[in-house]
Amino acid sequence: MTKVNPQFAKKMSQVESALDVRYCFGCSACVAECPAALRFKEFNPREIVISTLLGVAENLIEADSVIWQCATCYKCYERCPQNVHPVDVITALKNISFAAGNAPEGVSSLHKAVLENGSIIAPSEAIQKRRAKLGLPAFSHATLHVPEASGKGGE
Amino acid sequence: MAEDAYLLFLGCMIPLRHPQIELAARKSMENLGVSLRESSEFTCCPEPWNMKASSLEKWLLIAARNLAVAEKEGSQLLTLCNGCFSTLTEASHLLAQNKGGIKEKVVKDLSSMGFSYSGKTSVHHVAQVLCGMEEKRVLASAKKELGGLKVALHHGCHLLRPSEILGFDDPFEPRLLEEFVRRLGAEPVAYRGYTDCCGRATLNRDASLEMAEQKLSAMEKEDADCVVVACPACFEQFDLGQVEISRRLGKNHQLPVIHICQLLALAQGEPPESLGLERHKIAIKPLLAKIGE
Numbered sequence A: 001m002t003k004v005n006p007q008f009a010k011k012m013s014q015v016e017s018a019l020d021v022r023y024c025f026g027c028s029a030c031v032a033e034c035p036a037a038l039r040f041k042e043f044n045p046r047e048i049v050i051s052t053l054l055g056v057a058e059n060l061i062e063a064d065s066v067i068w069q070c071a072t073c074y075k076c077y078e079r080c081p082q083n084v085h086p087v088d089v090i091t092a093l094k095n096i097s098f099a100a101g102n103a104p105e106g107v108s109s110l111h112k113a114v115l116e117n118g119s120i121i122a123p124s125e126a127i128q129k130r131r132a133k134l135g136l137p138a139f140s141h142a143t144l145h146v147p148e149a150s151g152k153g154g155e
Numbered sequence B: 001m002a003e004d005a006y007l008l009f010l011g012c013m014i015p016l017r018h019p020q021i022e023l024a025a026r027k028s029m030e031n032l033g034v035s036l037r038e039s040s041e042f043t044c045c046p047e048p049w050n051m052k053a054s055s056l057e058k059w060l061l062i063a064a065r066n067l068a069v070a071e072k073e074g075s076q077l078l079t080l081c082n083g084c085f086s087t088l089t090e091a092s093h094l095l096a097q098n099k100g101g102i103k104e105k106v107v108k109d110l111s112s113m114g115f116s117y118s119g120k121t122s123v124h125h126v127a128q129v130l131c132g133m134e135e136k137r138v139l140a141s142a143k144k145e146l147g148g149l150k151v152a153l154h155h156g157c158h159l160l161r162p163s164e165i166l167g168f169d170d171p172f173e174p175r176l177l178e179e180f181v182r183r184l185g186a187e188p189v190a191y192r193g194y195t196d197c198c199g200r201a202t203l204n205r206d207a208s209l210e211m212a213e214q215k216l217s218a219m220e221k222e223d224a225d226c227v228v229v230a231c232p233a234c235f236e237q238f239d240l241g242q243v244e245i246s247r248r249l250g251k252n253h254q255l256p257v258i259h260i261c262q263l264l265a266l267a268q269g270e271p272p273e274s275l276g277l278e279r280h281k282i283a284i285k286p287l288l289a290k291i292g293e
Ligand code: SF4
Pocket: A030, A033, A034, A035, A036, A037, A045, A069, A070, A071, A072, A073, A074, A075, A076, A077, A086, A087, A090
């Protein structure tokens, strides 16, 4: 049996842009053009929104959750008549899933790369050579020093 | 001529993976008389799919730091990538909205990092700059007619949506880039699934490639000569993607893919061999032949 967790939607309210989740009236306008819904039976932005609202979304934040199939195309954002922004709800769920250590490996390694190198791609010698050949200056990113205390939301 | 000077925000993918796009952007902007400045203080924008998915707070803080760098330089930002554009635009929107006092929190974190931000930075995608330019100025720089080259435009989701925040064009029936390529003498083709996603951010690679393949098929059905993108992620998804599509899905396409700045540089008469186009996985030759190169 799925456990109903009335506190779940509160987690969402920590993510400002997903606040309007409660206005969903289940019209499915967000589903019609969703490319992920088209390809994955288990993926349905309307159901994701409603499950989140009802607090039965624990399965969505577990490892291998279907939420990672969202293409972030923002069609649902544009189509929803209630300003629910399903894609923002999904992003908020992803944040909660990441904080619980359940995000896909690629997401965690990218997160780490950004914080450690200020970049998602390490500047190799080969690329600097290619740049020089094109007459472009050498390129590097600045080092990031993100304060430890920041980014604590989502717990 | 303050409005014609920008601080170039390169992000990660263009300078470190597809520098030929950067080269075309620099040349084409110079040909238009747009001056670009640099800063060595930027980091990744940060990336709006996985970084945002992992921590909205850190995503916002790092974006704010980049906006603060631009503010310090007293300059407006120019991006060549939909990811950079959407991250930086959305971040400045969220800070301006300041829901729940989020701006104060970010400003406090920024100051501990040695930056300050008051909200003065404006963010521009190169497509916006080009589409907003006077026609005669564009034409004065374009020496070469593209001879009715049929281009399948792929704007990319994060140039169009969310439209209320990004404010580039209609999110489902865009018209501006179409008008711009027409000015260059190319013909934009309408195709099925015109504003659909390239699939880049979908985790399952087969599903992701299917999304790109569906668009490529639709473009080919309308006899497009090439795909024109505004983003390095879409570029990779369609260019390298065609190699993967053939391997994983067994469907073969050979549709050249170029960035809007590369199309412009070619129209401005930049010699193709000086643009590093040989690095594209799908040969550009058929496209060059169409425009008489
Ligand atoms: S953003 Fe995600 S949920 Fe919304 S329509 Fe696109 S793929 Fe579907």
